[in-house]
Amino acid sequence: MTATLGATPTIVLVGHGMVGQRFLEALAERGLTATHRVVVLCEEPRPAYDRVGLTSYFSGKTPEDLSMTDMEFIEKHAIELRVGDPAVSVDREAKKVTARSGEVFEYDTLVLATGSFPFVPPVPNKDATGCFVYRTIEDLLAIEEYAKTATTGAVVGGGLLGLEAAGALQGLGLTSHIVEFAPRLMPVQVDDGGGAALLRTIEDMGLSVHTGVGTQEIVVDADGAVTGMKLSDGSELATDLVVFSAGVRPRDQLARDCGLTVGERGGITVDEQCRTVSDPHVFAIGECALASDGRVYGLVAPGYEQAETAAATIAQDDAEFTGADLSTKLKLLGVDVASFGDAHGATDDCLDVVYSDSRAGLYKKLVIGRDGTLLGGILVGDADAYGTLRALTGSVPPISPESLVLPAGASGGAQLGPSALPDDAVICSCHNVSKGTIRGAVTDHQCTTVPEVKKCTKAGTGCGSCVKVLGQLVTAELEASGVEVDKGLCGCFSQTREELYEIVLALRINTYQDLLDRYGREDARGGDGCEICKPAVASIIASLAPTIGASGYVLDGEQAALQDSNDHFLANLQKNGSYSVVPRIPGGEITPEGLIVIGEIARDFGLYTKITGGQRIDMFGARVEQLPLIWTRLVDAGFESGHAYGKSLRTVKSCVGQTWCRYGVQDSVRMAIDLELRYRGLRSPHKLKSAVSGCARECAEAQSKDFGVIATSNGWNLYVAGNGGATPRHADLLAQDLTDAELIKLIDRFLMFYIRTADRLERTSTWLERIPGGLDHVRDVVVEDSLGICEELETLMTAHVANYRDEWSDTINDPEKLARFVSFVNAPDTPDPVVGFVPERDQIKPDLPLLSIGLRPADDVLEGTAQR
Numbered sequence: 001m002t003a004t005l006g007a008t009p010t011i012v013l014v015g016h017g018m019v020g021q022r023f024l025e026a027l028a029e030r031g032l033t034a035t036h037r038v039v040v041l042c043e044e045p046r047p048a049y050d051r052v053g054l055t056s057y058f059s060g061k062t063p064e065d066l067s068m069t070d071m072e073f074i075e076k077h078a079i080e081l082r083v084g085d086p087a088v089s090v091d092r093e094a095k096k097v098t099a100r101s102g103e104v105f106e107y108d109t110l111v112l113a114t115g116s117f118p119f120v121p122p123v124p125n126k127d128a129t130g131c132f133v134y135r136t137i138e139d140l141l142a143i144e145e146y147a148k149t150a151t152t153g154a155v156v157g158g159g160l161l162g163l164e165a166a167g168a169l170q171g172l173g174l175t176s177h178i179v180e181f182a183p184r185l186m187p188v189q190v191d192d193g194g195g196a197a198l199l200r201t202i203e204d205m206g207l208s209v210h211t212g213v214g215t216q217e218i219v220v221d222a223d224g225a226v227t228g229m230k231l232s233d234g235s236e237l238a239t240d241l242v243v244f245s246a247g248v249r250p251r252d253q254l255a256r257d258c259g260l261t262v263g264e265r266g267g268i269t270v271d272e273q274c275r276t277v278s279d280p281h282v283f284a285i286g287e288c289a290l291a292s293d294g295r296v297y298g299l300v301a302p303g304y305e306q307a308e309t310a311a312a313t314i315a316q317d318d319a320e321f322t323g324a325d326l327s328t329k330l331k332l333l334g335v336d337v338a339s340f341g342d343a344h345g346a347t348d349d350c351l352d353v354v355y356s357d358s359r360a361g362l363y364k365k366l367v368i369g370r371d372g373t374l375l376g377g378i379l380v381g382d383a384d385a386y387g388t389l390r391a392l393t394g395s396v397p398p399i400s401p402e403s404l405v406l407p408a409g410a411s412g413g414a415q416l417g418p419s420a421l422p423d424d425a426v427i428c429s430c431h432n433v434s435k436g437t438i439r440g441a442v443t444d445h446q447c448t449t450v451p452e453v454k455k456c457t458k459a460g461t462g463c464g465s466c467v468k469v470l471g472q473l474v475t476a477e478l479e480a481s482g483v484e485v486d487k488g489l490c491g492c493f494s495q496t497r498e499e500l501y502e503i504v505l506a507l508r509i510n511t512y513q514d515l516l517d518r519y520g521r522e523d524a525r526g527g528d529g530c531e532i533c534k535p536a537v538a539s540i541i542a543s544l545a546p547t548i549g550a551s552g553y554v555l556d557g558e559q560a561a562l563q564d565s566n567d568h569f570l571a572n573l574q575k576n577g578s579y580s581v582v583p584r585i586p587g588g589e590i591t592p593e594g595l596i597v598i599g600e601i602a603r604d605f606g607l608y609t610k611i612t613g614g615q616r617i618d619m620f621g622a623r624v625e626q627l628p629l630i631w632t633r634l635v636d637a638g639f640e641s642g643h644a645y646g647k648s649l650r651t652v653k654s655c656v657g658q659t660w661c662r663y664g665v666q667d668s669v670r671m672a673i674d675l676e677l678r679y680r681g682l683r684s685p686h687k688l689k690s691a692v693s694g695c696a697r698e699c700a701e702a703q704s705k706d707f708g709v710i711a712t713s714n715g716w717n718l719y720v721a722g723n724g725g726a727t728p729r730h731a732d733l734l735a736q737d738l739t740d741a742e743l744i745k746l747i748d749r750f751l752m753f754y755i756r757t758a759d760r761l762e763r764t765s766t767w768l769e770r771i772p773g774g775l776d777h778v779r780d781v782v783v784e785d786s787l788g789i790c791e792e793l794e795t796l797m798t799a800h801v802a803n804y805r806d807e808w809s810d811t812i813n814d815p816e817k818l819a820r821f822v823s824f825v826n827a828p829d830t831p832d833p834v835v836g837f838v839p840e841r842d843q844i845k846p847d848l849p850l851l852s853i854g855l856r857p858a859d860d861v862l863e864g865t866a867q868r
Contacts, residue, residue: 008037011314012097012105014087014254015113016042018051019286019303021068023111024079026311033077039105040079041097043086044136047074052300054140055164058171060575063137090258092279109281109314112255112268113307116248116287116298121156125218130226131242134165143243147172148840150241154178154229156215157245158185160330165243166207167333173841176207177237179229181214181246189328189339193356194363194380201335201361201381201728210237218242250288250296263290272320273313274306283310293323301325301430325429327393329379329386335361335728336383340390341376342367350375355405357381360703360730364405372396381728387469391425391435427473428459428466435473442477450474489760490532492516492524497685497760501540505756510550511558512537536760538562539647542683543755546799552681553810554646555817566645569821570807571627574620576846577835579627581607581619582644583634584680587654587672587692588615597637601630608843614651614689616642621844623831628821631808640806643681647761649688652676653701657694657711666711668694671740675709678744681804682751685758685767689724703731706764707747712736716743720750720778723765732768732775735783745794749782752793 011027013020020040027033042048047069057066074081082099089098090110097105118133120126130150132143147153153169155162158180170176178185184195185202199209210231219228219236229237250267252260260278261269267290269277274289276282285306290296297303302324312319327340345352345367355364362381366389369375374392379385385404397404421427423436441447441456450471454460460467478485488494493516495503500515509515515537517525529537538559545552551559554567566572571579583598598617602609605626607619622630634640644650652675655661657668672692682688691700692709701724702708708719714737722731735746758767768774780786811817823832837844 009035009108010037010039010106011109011111012087012107013038013040013111013113014097015115015286015288016040016044016048016069016081016083017113017115017286018048018068018300019115019307020113021048022304023113023285023307023311024077025073026308027314028073028077030311030315030317032311032315033079036108038077038079039107040081041085041087041099041105042081042083044138045084046137047071047081047083049137051136054134054137055168057137057140058144058168066137087254090254090282092258092260092282095281107281109283111310112276112282112284112288113286114251114254114288117251118244119247119249120244121215121246123215123217125220125224125226126244128218128220128226128242129224130240131218131244134161134168134243134245135248140168143168143241144172146241147174150174152177152239153241153243154237154239155243155245156229157247158182158209158211159188159245159247160186162243162245163202163333165245166202167205169241169243170205170207174241177239178202178207178209179213179215179231179237180209180211181232183212185209185211186337189337189343190363190378190380191344191365193354193365194337194339194378197356197358197361197363197380198335198337200358202333204361205333207333248287248298250290252288255284255288260284263294263296266290267296272309272322274310274321275313283313285310291321291323295323297324297326299324299326299328304430305432325390325426327386327390327429329383335381336379336386338379338383338386339377340386341374341393343376343378345375347375353401353405357730361728362730366401366405368401372401374401384468387427387466388421390429391421391427391469395422427469428457430466431458431461433457433459438470438473439477442474443481447474448478488521489536490530492520492527492529492533494521495519497536497540498757500537501544501756504537504540504548505544508548510541510545510548512541512562513558532760534562535567536685539683539685543800544796546803547796552803552805553807554683555807555811555820560820569624569627570641570645570811571622571624572645574846576837577832578620578837578846579622579624580644581622581627581630581634582612582616582642583639584642584676585616585651586676586680587652587669589654589669589673594637594639597633597639601633605630606837606844608845615653616644616651618644621837621846623835624821624823625828625831628812628818632812635806635809635812640680641808643807646683647686648681648683649676649679649690651689652679653689653691653705655692655694655699657692661694663697664694664711665713666694666716668692668700668709668711671709671711671716671743672700674740675744675747678801679747679751681807682755682800684751684755686761686763688751688764704728705731707731707750709743715739718743718746718750721764721768721775723763729765734775734779746782748797749790749793750778752796753778753782753789756793 049066050068085099085101087097088100095107118135133139153174154177155166156179158178166176166178184192185198203209214232215229216232217230218226221227226240226242228239252262252266252268255268256262260276263269268284268288269290270284271277272292274283274285276284286303287298305324306321309319309321329338349370351368353366353368364379366377367375374397377389421435425435427433427435427438437457438453438459441453445456447453447456453474460470475485487496489497503519516529541550542554554563574580602619607621610618612618652672654668654672658664658666688706690707691702691705693700693702694711702710703719704722704724708722708731710717716738717736718734719731720734723729754764822828824830836847838847
């Protein structure tokens with residue numbers, strides 16, 4: 001069948017990835033979809049999706065969440081999208097494209113956006129059962145399925161996708177290895193210093209890294225399935241799953257077959273308008289194109305520029321693509337990694353300014369010209385300044401390079417705001433949006449919010465790395481224009497969280513409704529509030545409960561309706577609708593009898609058990625109606641809530657200290673227990689974590705905690721505002737060589753000052769970097785009592801300690817409270833039918849397919865009861 005060319009000119013797009021979709025949008029913006037027939041031949045079984053965010057599938061996103069294709073857009077512009085029907089041949093003389101289905105399409109203009117394919121090293125058995133590539137959603141689905149029977153996975157390649165693939169394998173429960181031929185990870189983006197910082201952080205996550213070695217052979221068993229890898233150094237790695245992520249190559253075979261010119265190393269050769277040099281009717285964009293500067297671009301931002309250039313050229317507008325900024329910012333395995341400009345210092349006579357903290361996994365390097373011009377840089381572990389620094393590249397920064405690389409809050413460190421950037425500085429490299437354009441959106445187009453500016457300029461709608469700077473620019477421009485910027489907590493309150501805290505404390509307001517009715521915005525008074533302010537105010541009231549005369553029990557009266565989802569049932573909600581149970585184990589110390597009780601409960605209720613990084617034992621898979629039964633047995637055995645569900649103190653880790661360890665200089669276990677029992681149940685703006693190390697060897701990792709303690713021969717050193725997790729931060733030394741009493745007094749003050757002044761959902765690390773004066777100011781307030789509030793802070797903490805009650809102990813002894821622990825209020829004896837489990841490694845895991853279709857468990861699905 002042939003689609004005959006009629007009076008309406010036809011554009012055929014081959015490929016529908018991120019760049020292809022951007023090309024369609026560019027056609028629509030120029031009105032070409034109204035004057036042309038547009039046909040899209042897409043090879044994959046689904047339309048364009050976010051390939052940059054591919055790994056987020058393993059964090060709970062669905063393929064639908066990753067989709068970048070608005071079908072209303074496709075229908076509105078009458079785009080003929082043919083999914084799963086790729087082009088198989090092109091007849092340039094006849095100007096026809098044949099699809100796999102056999103249908104033939106005539107074209108006036110042909111645009112090739114065929115992307116790239118994964119490079120698989122030519123090693124023996126590379127196609128064995130258990131070998132995969134990491135490129136599409138279908139690849140991920142296949143890896144996920146095969147991983148169910150695997151225990152160990154290895155990734156060939158330590159670049160961007162390789163690290164993401166390794167993290168995905170670890171998330172699937174596999175012991176993960178990374179094999180990289182280069183001497184460091186991410187060799188294109190970072191230098192040796194950045195690679196070393198990245199290596200330490202990734203190894204601390206439990207991944208094994210093998211650099212400077214190549215894969216020589218995939219070892220297979222008699223059935224042809226993977227059992228290991230032979231490496232170039234003669235060693236052998238046992239693994240039963242291999243993912244190749246060793247780079248990509250331009251997908252240009254279709255172009256080769258029809259006689260288009262391609263580069264020596266691949267890529268369809270195009271001119272400055274992205275038109276192929278062989279045929280003016282054929283364009284190539286994205287990873288399949290060899291640009292006029294002789295480079296194949298593998299990043300999405302240059303691909304978007306090429307898409308816009310091709311669309312403009314087709315519309316007979318002036319446009320050209322002669323090269324692109326290769327700056328990039330990514331979050332790999334939770335670690336920020338960014339590089340921009342001349343990151344490797346190739347410019348003659350350039351100088352490096354470097355800050356490195358290997359313990360915290362931080363590495364920052366700026367490349368500076370002899371005249372002070374910022375040429376480029378590398379950021380590992382903390383890339384918050386990326387947006388500003390990249391925009392300043394090519395100019396002389398207004399402050400010294402040394403101050404730019406020091407951490408916020410450190411002596412001599414400085415932060416550059418949006419005002420330091422020139423108007424021609426590119427803020428969004430994905431869509432080439434300058435600071436001046438963003439300012440114009442505010443001043444000329446009356447945009448007053450980030451979403452409005454995004455819609456107006458497209459800034460922040462690509463990779464998202466510029467959104468933070470975008471928000472700062474919008475706020476700064478509004479303030480400069482004399483517009484009052486609303487810094488209120490939400491639509492219900494014009495005050496900040498800090499201001500609401502002071503109102504509650506000063507006026508002893510002990511209910512949310514009273515606060516809303518007296519101090520809420522006019523149109524919010526008498527209402528029900530919103531999901532932002534209700535839990536925030538609930539946290540304020542809970543942290544001040546003894547002082548203001550409120551109940552400290554979060555499920556009492558009005559408080560119960562204000563809580564976040566986890567607090568509603570005093571347990572963490574998991575992905576299949578079941579809950580986890582986490583009893584407190586102060587300092588990580590537990591008796592054999594306590595271990596036996598936890599083991600018996602997990603066995604009797606069929607729960608999945610895991611030892612956490614916080615030195616506790618998590619039990620997963622409890623149904624909501626089982627929670628009181630489980631906690632009754634735990635409370636009877638002397639356990640209490642671990643508050644894993646609340647924005648409060650989680651754990652205080654410890655090493656064994658001087659009691660057992662020959663290096664220990666203080667009793668770290670005793671101190672950890674004392675601190676955990678003192679601060680248990682303390683509600684705060686965000687979760688709190690702590691640790692105590694018995695010597696400078698730091699086995700408890702105290703310097704990655706909100707407050708951490710390290711023993712010295714003269715007492716204790718106190719570190720504050722550290723953070724692991726998604727945005728690691730090394731804690732800062734607040735005070736040293738403290739006695740027990742001095743240590744506890746300073747922690748009391750620090751925590752209550754943080755609770756008093758932090759924003760909603762703000763970790764101590766972010767709080768310290770935000771507040772004026774940073775660490776020096778906190779030290780002045782907490783140690784030197786510069787504001788004269790330390791006595792009040794200590795009094796507030798003393799009231800909390802004296803009035804602490806275990807929430808689960810109160811709950812199981814109150815029949816009225818127990819009534820809430822049901823799946824259906826109108827059928828309290830009926831369990832949720834979609835909460836089911838399947839076996840894995842002698843335990844259970846959620847049956848997610850069951851959840852997605854919403855059916856009652858089949859006979860072979862475990863239902864989380866005692867019969868496993």
